[in-house]
Amino acid sequence: SKWVVRFIIRGLIPWLGHVLEFPKDTIKFLERMKKKHGDVLMVQLGGFYITFPQDPLSLGAFVKETPEKLDFNLFARNLVQQLFGYRSIGNEKQILMTTSHKHLRGAGLEVLTRAMMCNLQNVMLQNIVSSADQTNWVEDRYSCTARILFSGLATYPFLAMHHTSLKEEVNKVLKESGQERPFDPLLHCSFVTAVLQDMTFEMADGCEYHIRKGDRMAVFPYSAFHTNPEIHPDPHSIKYDCFLNPDGSKKTDFYKAGTKVKYYNMPFGAGVSMYPGRFFANNELKQFVFLMLVYFEFELKNPDEKIPDTDVNRLGFGALHPIRDIQFQYRLRF
Template identity: 40%
Template sequence: MGYLIQILLALFISVIGGLYLLGAFRRRRPGEPPLDKGPFPWLGHVLEFRRDTAKFLQRMKLKHGDIFTVQLGGFYFTFITDPFSFGSVVKEARSKLDFTKFAEQLVARVFGYHHVEDEHKVLQASSTKHLMGDGLVVMTQAMMKNLQNLMLHSVGSGDDKGWIESELFSYSYNIVFRAGYLALFGNESPKDAGNLEKATEIDRQHSDELFLEFRKYDQIFPNLAYGVLGPSEKMEAERLKRLFWNMLSVQKMRSRDNISGWVQDQQQHRSEKGMQEFMQDRFMFLLLWASQGNTGPAAFWLLLYLMKHPDAMKAVKNEVEKILRETGQEVKPDGPLIDLTRDMLLKTPILDSAVEETLRLTAAPVLTRAVLQEMTINMASGQQYSIREGDRVAIFPYTAVHIDPAVHPDPHTFRYDRFLTPEGSKKTDFYKDGKKLKYYTMPWGAGSTMCPGRFFATNELKQFVFLMLSYFEFELKNPHEEIPSIDTRRWGFGSMQPTKDVQFRYRLRF
């Protein structure tokens, strides 16, 4: 899930410990936030931050209050933990707080990709054009077609009538990643394959091979980002990058059908700027990682929470069946496959609430800005703090609002209707200490860096769950198994992943 720059911002704060172990040391000046260098000044708080970002920031808040500065490697980060004061960061002009320059530098270091002029503006404009509004209609249909191919290609064939056992995280990530990849990067041409049936079979096989390699990369990515890969892992990382540069090369993309306008715009802009093809190939991999690395894990959590909460499952399933009836569609063995449109997905307040609740519990981006000139942070309390040029300002919404019991009572419990009013519409009024909050969840970021791909990502999630509920019976193999904990190594990367997978089984309903 996610939009390139926003995910890279989350990535930036997660990699600083590995990329910068030398840095300036300074004393706190009057008017600055409390400065905590930690017990080991040379490393600062890098090791503790890496082990568990959420736990570390909660400890710092208890020690210093709503604003504090910590040394992480070679930079000083000022964290703001008061949600009423978030506007001082997310609304600040880019001339003071920048969110692209250091992300571009990081991409060059981690991915070997060097940006072109006006890259952020082109990416923003293309995302708005193709992943929102009318463009989202086209992308929703593309996602639907590819989900049908991956999930329902055997419907009516007499196959897959018995229970199939699988691992829920692997299954969810696999299906959503592959369908999203095909929707964005295109399909095998029936002309090249011989016919449409053969082309869709190649799509299934090719996307599965791509996912298996992507998961290898995904599993070593935290260490790659931190810069702590061992020799064998370094070799594997290089092998995987070269493999993806080849599989997603501009040359190979020319033979594919149905490439999204979003991807085509990126390639065309770089080509017009004179970028060499090998660098364009690297950017294609970067787009894949940024666009498809989060939605699959989010789909896992959503299905798991529904299976662990029968009341939520019943409510969402009833809503799905209601929408099908209203659109005159029916799931039956010999009937046409159901088709979910963008307009249908706008009429799912219960599913929307379940998605938002899932993201509240499992999405943990870090919103970061580079301080371009000395400035003042105005807190909601009326206090003012001086921030130095060259430092960083950051917000971690997960601990600041997502799991704050003053904002969301019983915050670690999944409540599918938490974001519904008593009348059944979307709830947007949340309070802390009797005062209404503007930023009550921030899984997509906020302000100028708010993810414009959030509507496409949400539709991906909803389409997958809609089809699962419509066509399949599914259940946990062990209904009493506890929900796995979050892998703390991945704080800041977006959607969190579980420390272990969960066994489940599924079968076609007819």
């Protein structure tokens, strides 16, 4: 192994660093800095020095680091206090773990999944009145229903996609009351940790980096490996079988430069911060897609329309939304 001295990316503004540029388009910022400075970036953002490991082969060292050195919870507690004025009482983690095991696994998960199936069927079929009406193409009759449906899904605290709408509502209330929400550019990162003691971070290539106590480390999976063309060729194209082997089985072997990548896809996080509602989230998405395909036929109004880009403002907050709607029409199959 060898020690490497990192270049600190300070930006033009003292103390603030790149705090204004970073949240505007986090992906482009990290990609540009990676090309210029390599796989380990140390960026100054709002008074903090944040280390971004960008090499997917080295992510295991970050995920498996001991809580005595990297604390995933400290940033979360501070953020909740800034956003909502809620001060941790110290035992929330145990309460959440107990609740999650009760309702999001085993028998509790089965009950929740059955309830979701009934609710989806009720919402989708509640306005069916006659067989004649069922055969006509519809464009917007269920637009209100769709909004209610997705809003209802988001009321479950287990859905990460609710984070953005909740944050917008909080910002609105704070603005109306004459308050300002403290800005934290790391809201756009999926994994943020506080460095509790001086430590050494070893990369897969053997290079070692000194991480200082009081700094932060953050990982942005979307750019590190989800859209990394070395792991997923042509990552922005829609490929229904990108996670399937030729025989239809689940594909788990992905490589970068001939080396197998362990963390090739992290929709629900990893390690101690892995999303507890991942099983229910998978179930409800499969139910929704299944029922929509069983009950309805679909046609694009403009088949040649280009696929819209994604809304970069939602990066790090779950499912990415397109910058505009795709118009389609549908009708019941029966």
